Every structure is written in C-alpha cells, then in structure tokens.
Amino acid sequence: MDINSYGSLIKQVVPGTFVPDIAPGAGTPSATPAVAPVAGGTFKDAVKSFLGGVNEKMATSDQLSTALAAGKTHDSEKVITSVEEANLAFEFTLAVRNKLLAAYTEIQQMQV
Numbered sequence: 001m002d003i004n005s006y007g008s009l010i011k012q013v014v015p016g017t018f019v020p021d022i023a024p025g026a027g028t029p030s031a032t033p034a035v036a037p038v039a040g041g042t043f044k045d046a047v048k049s050f051l052g053g054v055n056e057k058m059a060t061s062d063q064l065s066t067a068l069a070a071g072k073t074h075d076s077e078k079v080i081t082s083v084e085e086a087n088l089a090f091e092f093t094l095a096v097r098n099k100l101l102a103a104y105t106e107i108q109q110m111q112v
Helices: 003-011 043-070 076-108
Strands: none
Touching: 043 076
C-alpha cells in the first residue's frame, strides 16, 4: 500500500464512524445510538488495511532479503527496492503514530 492509497482510505472515513463496534451503553457514559458502518469504510477498517499493507511490505522485504542472502535470487535491485519501500512505509507509520499520540496527549491535557 502506498501513501496515495492511504490518503484515499482516509478520505473515505466519515465523522462519527471512529468507533462503530461499541454497542450503545457498552463502556460509554451515555447510551447514544450506534453508528452504522458506511459504504466507504470506517476509520478502524482504514487503519487495519493500512497496517496490513505495511506488514505485507515488511514480510516481502524480509523474504527477498533472505533469498538474496541464501543465493536463491540475484536480483539485488528488486531486493533493495522492496527494503526501501518497507522502510518508507514503516517510517510513515511511525510518523502517523507520533501525530496521533501528540493529538491524544493534547486532548488529554485540555481543561474541561
């Protein structure tokens, strides 16, 4: 999954669908009506899909690196490309995680 497809997934998220799997009254202070998932997907689905893509890139990179080290392949360009793709995807994931944690910390420190 590249950055463009991640961006398109995020654009599909509709406000109010961030936690659609919590039933009314289950762990929430007030029993608000449950939000039905929309056709575009939920934030949870978008993140799951994105992380699955990153995991797939890392697994492919690992397999190709192992194959190159074992002498099963001699296509070093493909191995280097896959390793760099996995590295960029991982760095992007860490950047998103850090932004989300910073936002959470800022919200947590707000006075009510």
